[in-house]
Amino acid sequence: MFKLNVRVRRVWDRLFRCNALAICIIVAMVVTGAVVIPQFVAETHGYGWPKFSDEDITTDRDGPFFRGCVDTERYLKDEQYTKMNATFVMLTRNEESEDVAKTIRSIESHFNQWFQYPYVFLNDVPFTQEFKDKIQRLSRAPMQFGTVDKLDWEFPEQVRNSFAFQNALRDQADRGILYGGEESYHKMCRFYSGLFYKHPLVQQFEWYWRLEPDVEFFCDLTYDPFLEMARSDKRYGFTIVLPELYWTVPNLFRYTRSFIRENKLKLGSLWRLFTNNYRILETDDEVLASRVNYGSDVDHKLSEKVAIEHMLASGNSEEEMGLRYLVGRSQAKIPLFEDKFDDEEYNLCHFWSNFEIARLDVFDNEIYDSYFRYLEQKGGFWRERWGDAPVHSLGLGMTLNVEDVHYFRDIGYRHSVIQHCPKNWNGVESGTKVAQAQLPYFEADPRAKRNPLWHRYNKGVDNGCGCRCRCDTWKTDIEDTAYYCMERWTDLQLASDADLARGGHYAAIASANDVESRVRDDYLAQLLQEPS
Template sequence: MPSVDADEQGAYTKTANPNRRRAFSRRRWVKISCLATTLILFAFYFCYYAYYYRSPRVTLNKLITTVAASKAPPKTNESDHLFPPDFDHDQHIPLDTWSSSPGSPRGALYMIVRNENLPEARATMRVIQDRFNDQAKYPWILLNNQHFNADFKKHASAVVTRSNTSIFFGKIDAEAWAYPSWIDVPRAENLLWDLVGVKRGESLSHHQLLRYQAGLFYHHPLFTNVEYTWRIEPGAMYTCALKMDLFRFMKKENKKLGFVMTTKSEPKADPSLWPTARSFMEQNPHWIKPRNQTILPSLIDNNGDYNHCHMSSNFEVLDLSFVRSEAYQAFFRHLDLASGFFYEKWGDPVRTLAAALFLDKSQVHFFDQVGYVNDDISHCPFNSHSSQQCTCNAAQSHDPPSLDAFIHYAQSKIPPHIKIDLNNTDILKQVIKEKDQLVSFLEQHGDLSFNS
């Protein structure tokens, strides 16, 4: 066998098995690739976990809003400040939604509702559509402090689309729904316990709703082109045929506030509301109407204190020029800064007191012909002709607190030359039981508004 020197042996070794070297190189590359892939997947999983479970979520809509805001000019509109764009919900009602005929009011049916209350909302919407709005075709505005889900939008829209009625879904801005910055949150939460026994007094969400309804809802951009609102409560039933267009009536007769139910708040719910309102009156006498021109005397007892009577906002027809006025907004800010919406339970009486301070009594209207049932309160028309078109029981109309409150309101309806003992509530309650007699009396001496 021929001999091979060392140099030749080395050269032979390097070139004898090239396939083996290539296989080794491939195995090493596969291992490196697997390790790198594992590290990348681990990093991705870690970031995913941190994003969803360790830090606040940032939605695509918020990201889009943030980027858009950085490029947009500064905003001065208050509604834009309170309610930044949300691309999941409606932000605007076009003017061509309403009739273009002269004198037609731009009215809207307005409801605050959550996804879980879809059955109640649909039932009430169906009644309103059947009894009134299938022909009138006023748009619906539905607001929610959460995001409306697709199921809610689908089934709520189905109620109105058969009559070609428009419906808009808006989201209440978190800033308008949450505690304002000046509220001592621990104190507010502790004070909720003091309101146990007051109807929904311990419910934070109810306090938030009352504040929003009292002075914030009309800032939502969906109301920009709206002149009149009719607030609809989910689950409320309307028990009479509605032959009157309430919005047209409000506009024609220059009414600013329409109601159907009066009741009394519990003194424990709002003990500092009247003193706070009085401080506003003392600081702003230029906005306060003469007492004898307003409904204020019917809200004050013999000691000069508030008697807690108020109009329920569960049914409320409102001219938005009233709540958009400088006087009303200053009044709401004054009350809001006093913190009573969260330290106590201020709500519907706020609107009633504002009406008593800033409106002539002829601008407040009692819609007797509307049959209404909600929770434990109800109204059936006093007028027998109207009641023949109703499914309600007139004998069960009004609970006792509502009777007492209505008696106070009735005082401002009786002309001065008519002599009747309105302090004898037993007699008046008996008259109210015979509702036709009361209406006959009122029709002889003025309509069912607060006219003198």
């Protein structure tokens, strides 16, 4: 059950932090500079939102596979344990060897030293022997190094040599679109959007875990996520959901809805995580439907319709309410939603795809392949800066249901300035100690030996789920800054089975005929009470 109160924030906690506001700002600026300030402001002011990171958001649909630590030695010796056909996948370059090494040390220390899953490294040019030797020294797990085919990496020659291509990149750079002027970034997004899972080295596997150079893990993962996903019928796992920058994808949803319409697709219920619904009123009156875009519009707009029609039918031009509504309608414009297509709008939420644990066939299937080819034809991977994260998310929304997706809330993860780090579990449920949640650490590889003086873990809490997490507690968790997207995710976890049974196809929330009949009765009753 949620313990989340959406309307009431922990007031004294806010006040406590605000009392030290000046000191915290100075410390933050000295230690990390301006990058941390927006996170700090979001944490201390918060706009009255509750902190998701303080709450237990487990439901019957999804929650951590385990809370706290698992006895990994016993887990691996269990006769029901089966190692999955899975791999890590990383796209990188020779000059990123230091950042790659940082990632490998972190994932080995926190997970793979015990499970020994193989690695696949991909590059658009051959890896140097120096790079291979350096990375192979970091793990006992098998490693494969592959080169991306030029046709998969480069944009088609007729595109690459065109004036429109160079002009599009310059225009994006001039407008300050993040990475918009970097050709290599466009290539990377295109490759991860629809081609990485076709690479022969990746095709060997059923499951993959995507890694990036220069990422850090904060918690120990003492169980096998691939196996637990298979046991739970989960197909895609994420650790961060957040909104995309609008100007990187201004036309992505337009083409996505066009693809859905042309192919008459039946959408999965996950579609609702990424879209806003404007199909509010069930009616054949297109003008009326266009004026009703929110539930709060229904009674008002139908009251307006009833009053105007009654005044015109009665011929009484002095009927005050009808006249007032008529004047108001004549002065009002039909609401314009620039990005509304088929009564839906992309809300910009997406899974941050630099972390993914998933089955390969969530992308390697006919629908997603067709979707990627359709987007490729539209040129958005270079005309705009379509990232693989929103493309993956919308593609998954078409084909998956909410229950197919798992939130790896217990995996602490940082990439760039964004991080998620869960709270450790203290082994307490309903006030009773039920488990030794934080088991002692042991290394299976001497390279992962930890100095206990420098690796003290965060204190466990009742609602925690992490195992031996050591977090930068002065940084704001993305759960608390990407509030809107987290709220959408938790709302879907609480939705009824009957509601989700419709998949991603929204039903109108009100019937115009039913509401109009009720409003007309109320209006006529009110007229009868008024003195003549």
